[in-house]
Amino acid sequence: MERLNESGQWIVLMGILVSIGLFFLAFVINQSALVGQTTAEGVLEFPKNEIQDTRSEIFRWVSVWKQLQASDNTTCLSDMATLARYRRNAEIWFIVKPEVEVSGNMYYPITIHYNNGVTEYDETLTYFVSGI
Amino acid sequence: MVDRIEGQFYTMEGIAAAVLMVLTAYLVLSGTTMYTPGDTHIIDMQLEQVGSDALKVMDTKNIDSTNETFSYLESYVRNMTTTGKNDFKTEFKRIIDISSAYPDNIHFKADIYYRLTNDTIKKFDFTESDRKFSGNENAVRVSRWVFVDKAATNVPSADGFRDNNQTVLLEVLLWRG
Numbered sequence: 001m002e003r004l005n006e007s008g009q010w011i012v013l014m015g016i017l018v019s020i021g022l023f024f025l026a027f028v029i030n031q032s033a034l035v036g037q038t039t040a041e042g043v044l045e046f047p048k049n050e051i052q053d054t055r056s057e058i059f060r061w062v063s064v065w066k067q068l069q070a071s072d073n074t075t076c077l078s079d080m081a082t083l084a085r086y087r088r089n090a091e092i093w094f095i096v097k098p099e100v101e102v103s104g105n106m107y108y109p110i111t112i113h114y115n116n117g118v119t120e121y122d123e124t125l126t127y128f129v130s131g132i
Numbered sequence: 133m134v135d136r137i138e139g140q141f142y143t144m145e146g147i148a149a150a151v152l153m154v155l156t157a158y159l160v161l162s163g164t165t166m167y168t169p170g171d172t173h174i175i176d177m178q179l180e181q182v183g184s185d186a187l188k189v190m191d192t193k194n195i196d197s198t199n200e201t202f203s204y205l206e207s208y209v210r211n212m213t214t215t216g217k218n219d220f221k222t223e224f225k226r227i228i229d230i231s232s233a234y235p236d237n238i239h240f241k242a243d244i245y246y247r248l249t250n251d252t253i254k255k256f257d258f259t260e261s262d263r264k265f266s267g268n269e270n271a272v273r274v275s276r277w278v279f280v281d282k283a284a285t286n287v288p289s290a291d292g293f294r295d296n297n298q299t300v301l302l303e304v305l306l307w308r309g
Contacts, residue, residue, distance in 0.1 A: 005138070012145060019152045026159040040173035049184040049274070056191075057277035057299060064279075064297075072297050079247050079299040080277065086253045087245055087301055088275065 090116035183274035183306045186227040210284035217259040241265040246300040248292040269307035
């Protein structure tokens with residue numbers, strides 16, 4: 001058995017601890033790049049703006065409803081469904097039912113469906129149009 | 133032969149420390165190289181958000197004005213064959229430059245897609261920034277529905293643009309260069 005020199009072991013131990021600490025810090029730096037990428041990919045993939053835009057355009061049609069003929073309902077749906085299929089790779093469907101009275105105000109019940117193969121969105125709401 | 137076997141623990145520790153340092157250096161270097169593909173996604177996301185926000189701002193009606201029938205964007209699109217081209221170009225450029233201290237190097241190409249009576253789609257070349265789109269740029273696409281009323285006259289009627297109320301799709305390609 002060799003003769004061990006046991007002095008200075010704390011210094012050696014601290015050296016190992018510091019190197020392990022550096023190892024984990026480097027691991028954190030390594031992961032941070034990945035986090036930035038996946039976050040950006042998640043934002044790009046989720047069609048937040050398209051869904052918000054589709055809702056606001058449907059509300060735009062409903063808000064001028066009183067000036068429009070009933071056939072405009074299907075016109076708007078055909079426009080948006082056809083254009084979304086060709087240019088946005090998404091299926092859009094919606095229906096606007098005749099107005100109902102809720103607490104003295106008139107509301108339009110609207111059902112919206114959106115699906116681009118990855119994200120599916122369904123909503124049923126009542127939309128208030130002032131001045132009816 | 134010299135036979136001294138003292139200090140073997142120190143040797144093993146030295147080897148262990150060397151392995152740790154090499155692993156650390158590898159992790160740091162691989163982290164840096166991975167940043168490049170991540171970077172383009174982050175830039176794309178930022179560009180797409182800037183474009184969507186600009187279109188949204190232009191499509192918001194002034195709520196203080198009770199007699200305003202159309203948003204700016206709707207006015208530009210319903211005059212797409214006349215004044216709308218340049219008005220959109222100026223206003224869109226102005227809005228996407230707001231967020232930076234000096235004019236940004238964002239360029240864009242805007243097209244309008246509309247539906248014909250036979251359910252096919254037709255494209256109208258709306259407007260383009262001063263630097264033309266060559267097709268090689270790393271562009272992102274943003275789009276917005278735009279309402280066009282039946283009273284609009286400055287539209288490409290000869291190309292089958294319908295004369296009733298309708299929704300068209302304004303599509304903008306954005307890139308830096």
